[in-house]
Amino acid sequence: MIYTYTLTPSLDYTVYLPGFTPGKLNRSEEVYYYPGGKGINVSRVLKRLGTDSTAVGLAGGFTGDYLEQFLRGEGIRTELIRTDGITRINVKIKSGQETELNGPGPDITEKDRRQLLDRVRRMERGDWLVLAGRIPDSAGTDFAVELAGICRDIGIRLAVDTSGPILKELAGMRPELMKPNEHELGELFGADIKSKEDALHYARLLAGQGVRHVIVSMGGAGALYVSDTMEAEAQAPKVDVVNTVGAGDSLVSGFIAALESGKDAEAAFRYGVAAGSATVSRSDLCRKEDVDTLADRVTITRLNGGENR
């Protein structure tokens, strides 16, 4: 079973307008209300790719109700703990440039924390747990580390797609997969990543710490993959960019869905990159038919002359 863990879900209010002027009234004729939060996006994309998952997380208020109903309407199992506060609304403004206004996550109580960790204790060896999105301060600094420790003890495959200082600690806990973008990778090592070579250097360091699959996403430039046995670069296919929100989540979903269907790491990497690019070309997340088509247009180059490290 695949579980996605989203401590900071959102309702993504996405607004398209020809131009956006701060300090003025800006009117839009095209708006969307999508469930959001990184783990929620992973569950939605997995479903589209034919892979079931359970979305675990926190939801509250009218936005939390909307989120839960939307996910259930798409056939996604949910285990959302109700919070007193309402689920945040993240505003995504598309006006040539992309501007995002992300609200704070919920206040996590000691009871929520216990429930979230107890749920992990009931998972089984071989399950996936995708910990994605911001981890709010209210979860406590040791929450993610405790969660990763339970995963390690049980043999749950932990996938990490979060940001901030906690990334460093999680990297040391041998997760199955980490998918930082270049910026998050730089943050993790306190480095300024300026080139693909820099990104590769730090991706190798991450893999060296015991992360089984390291994927560094680089927006329109594609992604890098590093593990003990393979290093590769993927060139993303050229697509019309409509909305990049959820591109990284789609990459994670495509990679896991492909591995779960028995594909090898290279094929899974290709499928993940295709899913990311397919999402970019739509206002909502990707569709399976587009991912399947784009997968043939992703160019994979083995690094190190194709030799294993």
Ligand SMILES: Nc1ncnc2c1ncn2[C@@H]1O[C@H](COP(=O)(O)OP(=O)(O)OP(=O)(O)O)[C@@H](O)[C@H]1O
């Ligand atoms: N402009 C683009 N053209 C084609 N593909 C893209 C573009 N931007 C992103 N992608 C695809 O999506 C993947 C993930 O993108 P990106 O590196 O922007 O993730 P991210 O920063 O984690 O995004 P988010 O946090 O919004 O989910 C890329 O590796 C690539 O395959």
Ligand SMILES: O=P(O)(O)OC[C@@]1(O)O[C@H](CO)[C@@H](O)[C@@H]1O
């Ligand atoms: O504030 P966080 O948790 O870092 O990011 C949340 C978010 O921007 O990420 C998703 C796209 O990846 C969106 O659905 C959501 O609004």
